[in-house]
Amino acid sequence: MKITYYGHSCFCVETRGQKLLFDPFVSPNELASSVKVDEIEADHILVTHGHQDHVADLEDIAKRTGARLISNFEIVSYYAEKGLKGHPLNHGGKAKFDFGIVKYVNAVHSSVLPDGTYGGNPGGFVIWNDEGCFYFAGDTALTMDMKLIPMTCPGLDFAILPIGDNFTMDAQDAAIAMEYINCERAIGCHYDTFGYIEIDHKAAQKAFEDKGKELILLPIGEATEL
Ligand code: NI
Ligand code: MN
Numbered sequence: 001m002k003i004t005y006y007g008h009s010c011f012c013v014e015t016r017g018q019k020l021l022f023d024p025f026v027s028p029n030e031l032a033s034s035v036k037v038d039e040i041e042a043d044h045i046l047v048t049h050g051h052q053d054h055v056a057d058l059e060d061i062a063k064r065t066g067a068r069l070i071s072n073f074e075i076v077s078y079y080a081e082k083g084l085k086g087h088p089l090n091h092g093g094k095a096k097f098d099f100g101i102v103k104y105v106n107a108v109h110s111s112v113l114p115d116g117t118y119g120g121n122p123g124g125f126v127i128w129n130d131e132g133c134f135y136f137a138g139d140t141a142l143t144m145d146m147k148l149i150p151m152t153c154p155g156l157d158f159a160i161l162p163i164g165d166n167f168t169m170d171a172q173d174a175a176i177a178m179e180y181i182n183c184e185r186a187i188g189c190h191y192d193t194f195g196y197i198e199i200d201h202k203a204a205q206k207a208f209e210d211k212g213k214e215l216i217l218l219p220i221g222e223a224t225e226l
Helices: 058-065 073-080 144-152 171-181 201-209
Strands: 002-005 011-015 018-022 044-046 068-072 086-089 094-097 100-106 123-129 132-136 158-162 185-189 214-216 223-225
Touching: 002 185, 011 123, 011 132, 044 058, 058 068, 058 073, 068 073, 073 086, 086 094, 100 144, 144 171, 158 171, 171 185, 171 201, 171 214, 201 214
Parallel strands: 018 044, 044 068, 068 086, 132 158, 158 185, 185 214
Antiparallel strands: 002 011, 002 223, 011 018, 094 100, 100 123, 123 132
16 A cells, blocks of 8 residues: 655555545645645545544545545535535444445544534544555544454554644554554654644654554655555
């Protein structure tokens, strides 16, 4: 799977010839000014919760690309009124798509859309197919529910975890999450974008190393194969 980082929590994962775009927030992000939002491609857009720093570019990208939104019922219903096609999920449920299976799992956070509309409960995604399995946590605290993932899903090849503290887990808690989800490699997200979540990169990576885990911090605009 090829993973491209567009800053904050926005990633594109390419698998089985499909582009899965996560939490599109690029144009308001000064750190991602080199990313051309108008050129981001997507076949599916997966949104973890309704906060502005996860949906800012959703409508524009979905309308330009025709991508299908995959999110919780409330967020899919909200964007359906704006003309976006979508597939609604709720916690613990999974669905089969042409690129693989998506399971919507618990996150401990909040979720309201930018105009104040109720955004359902926040979640994360576990996605798998014959190329592998990964967990996109979304904004979340460390939670015991993460232990359910290795009990209910295939073994994880990698995870994308928030590490910025203040609104989500920090790297120390994320390293504990790696033990809960039984995973060896993570890509960090939700750090440095705002003053509240600026972090020490070396200290974050050391927190993972101390537990025998790997934390990848991708430069914005760059990609890796996992
Ligand atoms: Ni949030
Ligand atoms: Mn956020």
